[in-house]
Structures are given as structure tokens and as C-alpha cells.
């Protein structure tokens with residue numbers, strides 16, 4: 668089965684966002700990292716910018732919310748046009764309600780866990796979710812080293828989804844490049860985020876094709 672590739676615009680040129688969005692059109696999703704300077708020690712942009720990104724992007728937008736109070740904000744990103752919205756379990760007050768809100772707005776409901784969060788915390792929610800994001804770096808910055816010790820979380824999630832007969836997407840984010848894409852796919856990941864690997868490449872379209880090929884299962 669083919670994997671899906673989601674280039675992260677965190678590594679794009681923020682003064683030329685539209686230009687850089689159009690250079691990754693051969694991917695499957697556009698991964699958009701929203702950081703609030705509270706949930707993570709870094710800031711990017713918020714709703715008005717994401718709304719414009721959704722308007723100019725030829726790819727469906729995969730919003731990754733590294734923010735406090737996703738109960739309040741996550742539905743707003745679905746309303747802004749994101750086709751998929753990922754909130755962090757660690758910041759959520761009522762994750763089931765957030766997932767239900769996202770689905771009722773027609774968005775894919777997705778929940779992320781940081782490296783220190785046990786996979787058992789998200790397992791009871793998988794029947795309400797369309798995707799789980801297993802972070803393979805501490806969220807906040809691009810260009811960090813891949814944490815291979817997160818792979819058992821993917822295996823546990825894949826087994827739990829299969830046992831429940833659920834068509835659950837599993838995403839990984841952080842440190843994914845040619846050398847690591849095979850490892851995450853082998854562990855059960857089917858949606859791969861890559862920021863620096865794609866935006867740092869000489870030929871972004873060729874890098875997307877290369878990651879897709881190396882992630883072939």
C-alpha cells in the first residue's frame with residue numbers, strides 16, 4: 668500500500684509562503700504547524716494565516732495544532748478550511764468532544780502524542796479518531812533528530828486499530844528523511860510528515876517521489 672506524504676511548511680520561507688506551497692504540489696497533504704509559544708516554546712502563525720494558506724494550497728491542509736486549549740480552537744481551524752486537524756492530547760480537556768466537533772465540521776479528527784506521553788493514553792480514543800500522530804521529536808522545532816524508540820507506539824496503535832476493525836491513519840512527524848522513512852512505515856505509519864528533508868532538498872518534487880518510493884510497503 669502506498670504511503671501519504673505531508674511536507675511541513677515550518678521549513679518553508681515564510682516571506683514566500685505561497686511560492687513554497689506550490690513547490691510541493693506532488694505530495695498528498697500540506698502540513699501546517701500552528702505553535703502558540705505556550706504549549707511549545709516557539710510561535711508560528713494562527714487562524715488568519717492558516718485561512719489564507721487553505722485558500723491558496725492545491726493540497727488539502729493538515730493542521731497540526733501545538734497550542735493550549737484546543738477544545739476552543741481546533742474547530743475554528745476546521746472552519747478555516749483545514750481538511751484534517753490534529754490537536755495534542757496533553758493540551759485537551761475533552762478529547763472526545765473535540766474529535767466529535769471536528770467530524771461534524773467535515774474535517775478529519777486527529778490526536779497527537781508527544782514523545783513522553785504513553786500510547787495507552789490515546790488507545791481508548793481511537794474509535795473516535797481518523798488519525799493518530801506519534802511525534803518522533805519533541806514538538807516545537809524542525810530539523811531535530813528522529814527518535815526511533817517511538818516505534819513501539821506505532822506497532823501498538825496499528826495492532827489495536829486492526830483488532831477493532833478500524834481504518835485508522837497513523838502519522839509520524841519529526842526527523843523523517845530518506846534514512847528513517849522505511850523505519851516508520853515498517854512500524855505501521857502511513858502518513859509521513861517531512862519538513863527539512865523536503866524543503867532543504869535541491870529538487871523538492873524529486874525528494875517527495877524518493878520518500879514515497881523508499882516508504883513503499
Ligand code: DX5
Pocket residue numbers: 675676677678698700731804805806807808809810811840841842843860861862863864
Ligand atoms: C515540529 C513540527 C514538525 C516539523 C518537522 O514540532 O511539528 O512538523 O516541521 O520538521 P523536520 O521534518 O525537519 O523534523
Ligand code: ZN
Pocket residue numbers: 675698699700731840860
Ligand atoms: Zn508538525
